[in-house]
Structures are given as structure tokens and as C-alpha cells.
Amino acid sequence: MPDRIRQQTVVGQVMEKIRDLIATGKYKSGDKIPTEQELADRFGIGRSSVREAIKIFNYLGVLESRTARGTFVCDRNNISSEALTWSILLGDDELFELIEFRGALELWCFMALARQIGDNPDTHKKLMKKLENNIEKMRKAEKAEDRSSLVRLDYNFHKMILEEVGNSIVNSLYETLKSFLYEEIKKAHLSVDAFPRQADNHLRLLSAIKSGNSETAAGAIKHHFRETADFVRETMQREKEL
Amino acid sequence: MPDRIRQQTVVGQVMEKIRDLIATGKYKSGDKIPTEQELADRFGIGRSSVREAIKIFNYLGVLESRTARGTFVCDRNNISSEALTWSILLGDDELFELIEFRGALELWCFMALARQIGDNPDTHKKLMKKLENNIEKMRKAEKAEDRSSLVRLDYNFHKMILEEVGNSIVNSLYETLKSFLYEEIKKAHLSVDAFPRQADNHLRLLSAIKSGNSETAAGAIKHHFRETADFVRETMQREKEL
DNA sequence: CCTTGTCGTATTGTCTGACATTATGATAAA
DNA sequence: TTTATCATAATGTCAGACAATACGACAAGG
Numbered sequence: 001m002p003d004r005i006r007q008q009t010v011v012g013q014v015m016e017k018i019r020d021l022i023a024t025g026k027y028k029s030g031d032k033i034p035t036e037q038e039l040a041d042r043f044g045i046g047r048s049s050v051r052e053a054i055k056i057f058n059y060l061g062v063l064e065s066r067t068a069r070g071t072f073v074c075d076r077n078n079i080s081s082e083a084l085t086w087s088i089l090l091g092d093d094e095l096f097e098l099i100e101f102r103g104a105l106e107l108w109c110f111m112a113l114a115r116q117i118g119d120n121p122d123t124h125k126k127l128m129k130k131l132e133n134n135i136e137k138m139r140k141a142e143k144a145e146d147r148s149s150l151v152r153l154d155y156n157f158h159k160m161i162l163e164e165v166g167n168s169i170v171n172s173l174y175e176t177l178k179s180f181l182y183e184e185i186k187k188a189h190l191s192v193d194a195f196p197r198q199a200d201n202h203l204r205l206l207s208a209i210k211s212g213n214s215e216t217a218a219g220a221i222k223h224h225f226r227e228t229a230d231f232v233r234e235t236m237q238r239e240k241e242l
Numbered sequence: 243m244p245d246r247i248r249q250q251t252v253v254g255q256v257m258e259k260i261r262d263l264i265a266t267g268k269y270k271s272g273d274k275i276p277t278e279q280e281l282a283d284r285f286g287i288g289r290s291s292v293r294e295a296i297k298i299f300n301y302l303g304v305l306e307s308r309t310a311r312g313t314f315v316c317d318r319n320n321i322s323s324e325a326l327t328w329s330i331l332l333g334d335d336e337l338f339e340l341i342e343f344r345g346a347l348e349l350w351c352f353m354a355l356a357r358q359i360g361d362n363p364d365t366h367k368k369l370m371k372k373l374e375n376n377i378e379k380m381r382k383a384e385k386a387e388d389r390s391s392l393v394r395l396d397y398n399f400h401k402m403i404l405e406e407v408g409n410s411i412v413n414s415l416y417e418t419l420k421s422f423l424y425e426e427i428k429k430a431h432l433s434v435d436a437f438p439r440q441a442d443n444h445l446r447l448l449s450a451i452k453s454g455n456s457e458t459a460a461g462a463i464k465h466h467f468r469e470t471a472d473f474v475r476e477t478m479q480r481e482k483e484l
Numbered sequence: 485c486c487t488t489g490t491c492g493t494a495t496t497g498t499c500t501g502a503c504a505t506t507a508t509g510a511t512a513a514a
Numbered sequence: 515t516t517t518a519t520c521a522t523a524a525t526g527t528c529a530g531a532c533a534a535t536a537c538g539a540c541a542a543g544g
Binding site: 011048051052055056059060097098100101103104105107108109111167168169170173214215218219222 | 253290293294297298301302339340342343345346347349350351353409410411412415456457460461464
């Protein structure tokens with residue numbers, strides 16, 4: 001089946017024009033492009049068509065419109081991984097696939113981090129300190145049976161590691177996953193009597209990282225996620241029984 | 243420096259509204275959303291504001307507006323690659339992050355697959371056959387110096403594995419990445435004289451999977467991706483020298 | 485000299501109403 | 515049964531208006 005023929009719309013043509021202006025270097029990072037009215041006049045079209053094109057570029061992080069000032073070409077572009085995010089949003093994926101996927105992201109981050117530490121044990125000292133601190137708080141929360149804090153601490157633990165490795169795409173996706181999983185996991189924690197011993201579990205993860213051996217780290221994170229998955233599975237089972 | 247305060251614009255709010263409508267499942271893939279005028283009335287705003295929001299979603303491949311028919315929710319494999327294309331114009335950093343991210347997805351799939359085979363060596367026999375077949379074709383393509391085929395075979399090799407493991411999120415994301423990376427890698431292959439010995443490389447990957455040991459698989463895939471990254475880096479270097 | 489307040493201006497943000505274009509289905513004609 | 519015509523509804527586009535606002539100039543006051 002051939003792709004649907006999409007006749008070139010005015011907005012599409014404007015986008016190409018603007019794209020060319022940037023691609024050819026006519027306007028560079030930080031430059032101010034002509035006003036909407038000016039572009040509309042130059043292209044012989046309505047201002048709203050120009051606006052729609054500019055709006056899209058705004059969303060893509062290519063242009064930035066500032067009220068009363070004008071529209072500028074962005075510099076270091078943080079191209080939106082929104083497109084990737086939407087990909088997740090649009091699917092009616094199973095909870096387990098989300099957890100699996102989250103595991104894939106973390107697996108990679110853990111291994112990368114362990115590897116870096118293996119190469120040079122002096123790096124990431126600060127992070128280690130913060131992680132230890134976090135685990136300490138977990139212990140307190142466990143004692144106080146403060147489950148809400150526990151979930152937050154759990155999330156923070158993983159988030160800190162993700163950020164340290166610093167792939168912005170991975171981070172952005174993780175953030176998206178969070179909004180899906182966070183509530184789910186929180187609910188799970190609140191609904192059951194027992195919950196995993198988080199502090200100990202995370203301590204194991206930390207040791208694995210410190211070992212500087214990516215295989216050890218991989219083993220630990222895989223184990224961790226298998227436990228999480230089991231826990232969620234169990235919780236859902238109980239919910240069904242009600 | 244604190245983030246710039248960006249006051250919520252009407253269009254931004256509309257986008258959130260629409261996003262919610264989809265996220266909450268009110269409108270699913272293939273559904274027709276209300277007309278622009280209807281949405282404008284419902285939200286108590288002008289039609290042009292609704293249009294701008296819808297336009298952006300159109301570009302991202304989330305919605306599809308058809309003249310005289312209405313606006314529909316896309317299914318997720320239409321997520322626009324064009325949006326990602328823009329990042330080519332931008333820094334090289336993003337490119338490496340994408341490659342890294344792709345590596346993260348594959349790492350997980352390889353390990354999962356190897357693990358499954360380790361647990362039960364009789365599974366996935368059919369896939370193994372197909373992979374061997376693919377490598378054979380690579381050999382021929384290498385002899386014929388048919389680089390275009392080589393890129394396609396490379397992609398297929400990885401795609402087959404991803405599909406076998408069968409996490410739909412991972413697959414969907416990989417598909418999105420493909421449209422973006424495919425061209426980039428193809429360009430790289432075409433522009434340099436030498437290229438890696440793909441058949442041998444992939445044979446190593448296959449053996450690692452067959453071993454049924456996920457650590458072995460992890461090592462192999464990491465090595466593979468380090469090579470790929472180096473190759474791209476090198477290519478870009480050469481391009482800069484021109 | 486420095487701060488503060490006021491005002492004009494330029495530009496984006498938004499609304500409205502109009503008309504153009506076109507895909508679809510109903511109806512009529514052959 | 516096929517073809518032609520037409521009405522309808524929706525998006526596509528345009529023009530004009532006004533609102534909101536950031537910024538610079540300039541004046542007032544200390």
C-alpha cells in the first residue's frame with residue numbers, strides 16, 4: 001500500500017522555507033528571525049499560517065518565540081524526545097511491559113556506571129555518598145512504616161543513578177515512565193501488609209555498583225527487578241481476589 | 243540561574259487537555275476527536291488556538307487531520323521520524339545519545355534472549371536459523387560490496403531479535419529510532435572506504451546468544467556497540483575534515 | 485549619579501468572522 | 515448499474531482587530 005498522498009499544505013511549505021533559512025545558515029543560533037507579519041508578507045500568505053509553522057518549531061525546540069520580543073533560533077537544541085514519549089503514551093501497554101522496559105533502562109545505566117567505576121574507582125564518590133544517605137533514610141522509613149516515603153526514596157535512588165550516567169533521552173523516558181508506574185507502585189505498597197525490605201535490597205545494588213564490575217551490577221539489577229515484578233504480580237493477584 | 247518563567251499559554255493548555263483526553267483513554271487510536279469549532283466552544287477559546295495545538299500533534303504524528311473529514315488519533319507506529327530528523331541539524335551529542343539508547347534496548351533484549359536459551363536450549367531454534375541465514379547473506383553482500391543491503395541486513399538482524407523477545411514498548415521505540423538512525427548509518431557506510439566486517443561481528447553476537455549465558459551476551463553486545471559508536475565517530479571526523 | 489515611574493512601540497498571543505477547498509454521501513440522470 | 519450533480523460538513527487559509535507584554539526612552543525625585 002503506497003503512502004497516502006498528502007498534498008503540500010501552506011504550513012508545510014512555510015516550514016520548509018524556515019527550515020532552509022536555518023539549514024543554509026542564513027539564521028544561526030541566537031538570531032532573531034523576521035516577525036510573523038514580515039514573513040507572511042514575504043511569502044504572500046496569512047500570518048496564521050506562519051504562526052502554525054513557527055509554533056511547531058517552538059515545540060520541537062528549534063525556535064523560541066518570546067512575547068513582545070520576537071522569535072529566535074534556539075542554540076544548544078534540546079530536541080524533544082517528546083516523540084518517543086508519545087510512543088509510550090499512545091499504546092495501551094501492559095504494566096509488566098512498562099516494568100520490563102524500565103528494567104532495560106536501568107540495566108544499562110547500572111552497567112555503565114559500574115564500568116566507569118571499574119575503570120576509575122575514584123569517580124562518582126559523591127553519588128555513592130548520596131546513595132548511602134538515601135538507604136539510611138529508607139531504614140528509618142521502614143521502621144516508621146512510612147510507606148509513602150519509602151516509595152519516594154526508592155524512586156530517588158534510581159533517579160540519582162540515571163542522572164549520573166546522563167543520557168538525556170533515557171532520563172526523559174524514565175520520567176515519563178514514572179508518571180505511569182509511580183502511582184501503580186505506591187498503590188501496591190499501600191495495599192499489602194508486607195513489603196520487601198527495601199533498604200537491604202538497595203544496599204545490595206549499591207555494593208554491586210561499587211564492585212566496579214558490570215556483570216555483577218547486571219546480576220544485581222536483574223534480581224532486583226525480578227523481585228519488583230513478583231511483588232507487583234502478587235499484589236495484583238490479591239486485588240483480583242477481592 | 244533559575245528556569246525562565248514561562249506563563250502557561252492557551253495553546254499549551256489546549257495541548258494538555260488533548261493529551262489528557264488521549265492518555266485517559268477517552269479517545270483511542272483511530273478515533274475521531276471533536277471538530278475544531280466544537281473543542282473551541284467547549285474550552286471557551288478561539289478556534290485558531292485549538293488549531294495550533296492540533297497542528298503540533300499532527301506534526302508529531304499523534305493526530306492526523308484530514309480535510310473535510312475531521313481529526314483522528316493515530317496509532318503509534320506513525321510517530322513522526324521527521325521530528326527526529328531535526329536533531330541532525332543540531333549537535334552531534336544527540337546522535338550519540340540515540341546510539342547509546344539503542345544500545346540499552348538491545349542490551350536488554352540480548353540478555354533476556356540468552357537467558358531464555360540458557361534456561362531451555364530448545365527454544366528459539368527457528369530464530370537461530372533465520373539469524374544464520376541473515377549472516378550468510380551479509381557475507382555475500384560483503385563480497386559484492388553491496389553496502390546498502392548490508393545496512394538493511396544489519397537492521398534486520400537486530401530487529402528479529404527484538405521481536406522475538408517481544409516487549410511492544412521496546413519494539414515500538416526501536417522502530418522510531420530506526421527511521422532516524424538508519425539513514426545516518428547508511429550515510430556513514432556509503433561515505434567511507436572501509437567498513438567493519440559485519441558478518442563476522444554478527445556471528446560473534448549469535449554465538450554469544452547461543453551460549454545461553456546472559457553475561458556473555460552482554461559482553462558481546464557491548465563490544466558491538468562500542469565498535470559502532472567508534473565507527474560513527476570516525477566518519478564524522480572525516481566529514482569535518484572536508 | 486542612581487533609582488523609580490510612566491509611556492510609547494514593537495511583537496507575539498488570541499479571537500472572530502469570512503471564504504476556499506475538498507471528501508463524502510445522497511440524489512438525480514443516463 | 516453507472517455516472518453526474520449537488521448539499522453538507524469539516525479542515526485550510528486569510529485578514530483584521532485587540533490584548534498582553536517586554537523593552538527602551540525619558541522624565542521625576544532622591
